[in-house]
Amino acid sequence: MKAKSIAAPYLVWMTIFIVVPMMLVIGFAFTDRSGAFTLRNLEGVGQYSNVFLRSIWLGALATLICLVLGYPLAYIISHMKAKRQSVMIMLVMLPMWMNFLLRTYAWMTLLEDNGIINTFLASLGLGKLQLINTQGAVVLGMVYNYIPYMILPLYSVLTKIDQSVIEAAQDLGANQRKVFFKVIFPMSTPGMISGVTMVFVPAVSTFIISKMLGGGANLMIGDLIDMQFLGSAYNPNLGSAISLVLMVIILICMGIMNQFDDGESNGGGIMI
Amino acid sequence: MKTLSRFYIFLIFLFLYAPIFVLIIFSFNDSATMSRSVWSGFSMKWYSKLFQDRMLLEALRNTLVIALIASVVSTVLGTSAAIGINAMNRWMKRVVMNITNFPMVNPEIVTGVSLMLLFVFAARGMGNASLGMISLILAHITFCLPYVILSVMPKLRQMDPHLYEAAQDLGCNPVSALFKVVLPEIMPGVITGMIMAFTLSIDDFVISYFTSGTTQTLPIFIYSMTRKRISPEINALSTLLFGTIMVLLLIINFRNNKENKAEIAGEEEMGR
Numbered sequence: 445m446k447a448k449s450i451a452a453p454y455l456v457w458m459t460i461f462i463v464v465p466m467m468l469v470i471g472f473a474f475t476d477r478s479g480a481f482t483l484r485n486l487e488g489v490g491q492y493s494n495v496f497l498r499s500i501w502l503g504a505l506a507t508l509i510c511l512v513l514g515y516p517l518a519y520i521i522s523h524m525k526a527k528r529q530s531v532m533i534m535l536v537m538l539p540m541w542m543n544f545l546l547r548t549y550a551w552m553t554l555l556e557d558n559g560i561i562n563t564f565l566a567s568l569g570l571g572k573l574q575l576i577n578t579q580g581a582v583v584l585g586m587v588y589n590y591i592p593y594m595i596l597p598l599y600s601v602l603t604k605i606d607q608s609v610i611e612a613a614q615d616l617g618a619n620q621r622k623v624f625f626k627v628i629f630p631m632s633t634p635g636m637i638s639g640v641t642m643v644f645v646p647a648v649s650t651f652i653i654s655k656m657l658g659g660g661a662n663l664m665i666g667d668l669i670d671m672q673f674l675g676s677a678y679n680p681n682l683g684s685a686i687s688l689v690l691m692v693i694i695l696i697c698m699g700i701m702n703q704f705d706d707g708e709s710n711g712g713g714i715m716i
Numbered sequence: 717m718k719t720l721s722r723f724y725i726f727l728i729f730l731f732l733y734a735p736i737f738v739l740i741i742f743s744f745n746d747s748a749t750m751s752r753s754v755w756s757g758f759s760m761k762w763y764s765k766l767f768q769d770r771m772l773l774e775a776l777r778n779t780l781v782i783a784l785i786a787s788v789v790s791t792v793l794g795t796s797a798a799i800g801i802n803a804m805n806r807w808m809k810r811v812v813m814n815i816t817n818f819p820m821v822n823p824e825i826v827t828g829v830s831l832m833l834l835f836v837f838a839a840r841g842m843g844n845a846s847l848g849m850i851s852l853i854l855a856h857i858t859f860c861l862p863y864v865i866l867s868v869m870p871k872l873r874q875m876d877p878h879l880y881e882a883a884q885d886l887g888c889n890p891v892s893a894l895f896k897v898v899l900p901e902i903m904p905g906v907i908t909g910m911i912m913a914f915t916l917s918i919d920d921f922v923i924s925y926f927t928s929g930t931t932q933t934l935p936i937f938i939y940s941m942t943r944k945r946i947s948p949e950i951n952a953l954s955t956l957l958f959g960t961i962m963v964l965l966l967i968i969n970f971r972n973n974k975e976n977k978a979e980i981a982g983e984e985e986m987g988r
Contacts, residue, residue: 666823
């Protein structure tokens with residue numbers, strides 16, 4: 445069949461807009477301003493190791509909170525009547541339709557020094573709290589923005605669990621707790637893996653949430669990259685090196701995550 | 717147990733929706749720009765201010781133009797790509813699909829800066845060209861393509877491969893067989909892909925941020941508004957966007973229900 449040739453325009457497009465830009469990033473990371481080969485940029489990334497550690501720590505924390513909060517919700521929803529389920533899932537998805545800048549902005553209104561929470565505390569006669577421009581605020585913003593990405597894959601795996609498997613476990617003498625930990629929980633790993641990936645990747649690489657809720661003191665990897673390309677510290681070579689390291693970190697994390705998957709099927713996940 | 721899970725659902729939805737409702741309430745606030753969070757009477761003034769903002773209207777127009785062009789081009793390109801990839805041998809398919817998936821697993825910010833490098837390079841090559849609408853459209857087509865391909869692919873796999881051959885045996889040339897047999901068969905996937913591309917394009921901030929030059933799209937405009945200390949207009953804008961989405965979703969849901977009912981009724985009719 446000659447149908448293959450119909451993909452030719454796309455292959456050209458893919459080469460120009462996916463492969464070449466990646467080559468450019470790699471090329472910039474290994475050259476200096478005059479275009480000569482250098483390893484200085486990659487060495488330069490080392491001085492930002494605290495930023496990398498902070499991003500990974502905050503991203504991992506947000507992912508964990510999403511998992512802990514999202515799992516019970518997905519579980520409860522998956523046990524409702526079919527009609528209720530679709531309403532609930534729509535309610536989970538609805539905030540995602542609002543631009544994430546606006547969602548984050550909404551938290552600024554709540555958290556700032558003269559914001560609603562502090563005004564409320566003051567009216568109760570309590571002192572003001574430093575809420576905005578803290579790491580906690582950044583994690584909160586991440587959880588708020590990305591928790592639907594955790595709930596949805598978990599839900600889709602949990603609804604697909606065959607009811608007769610659970611009944612079989614009960615017939616064989618497992619109590620409720622055992623059924624959950626020996627049957628339902630292991631069977632939902634594919635959903636957990638895709639949920640964790642879908643939350644962790646954007647959380648680690650965010651630069652807007654940290655900028656809006658974290659103030660200047662809580663820089664993340666994304667902010668660093670932004671500064672090198674569009675900010676005051678203009679240096680695309682260093683920026684490319686940071687991007688390259690970020691990419692490698694993400695790929696390693698995803699490789700580790702895939703190890704946990706027993707390779708049967710990736711339940712509703714977007715993975716290679 | 718039941719009340720406990722109800723309470724838990726209530727808490728999570730409170731967390732998801734409270735900020736949005738606060739935003740909506742304060743869009744009607746008559747404050748004299750002193751604080752975002754002190755209520756001083758009902759007013760519609762931020763709405764009328766919003767519609768006098770020429771920058772906003774231009775950003776809105778840009779966003780819609782980009783989303784329209786990007787979704788149409790990526791749908792055509794992506795559908796033909798999916799048909800071609802489907803006909804490739806296993807090895808080729810794997811390579812192409814891995815590269816296609818790459819922008820989806822790669823952090824958005826890295827995709828953004830890589831495209832920015834490409835466009836800056838190309839603009840320099842073309843003399844004093846600068847980034848703007850064209851680079852935005854190219855970038856949007858690029859990040860929409862994988863979603864189109866991934867929504868068309870399953871439909872192609874479900875299709876009986878002999879259908880295409882049968883059409884040719886019955887006197888169709890390959891091109892008309894494609895349009896008369898293959899395309900109608902995969903249409904649901906094509907339409908889903910196009911809708912996804914359109915919504916992704918409208919909502920995108922990160923990649924647009926790096927490839928826009930000085931051109932404004934709606935998310936970039938929102939971003940510049942959040943940078944100003946106090947701008948209640950943004951609340952009005954969020955409310956309008958949220959309202960529009962709600963209405964659209966309700967219409968879609970309503971129509972789906974109607975269609976389902978019609979289908980069920982039709983099947984019952986056939987059963988008789």
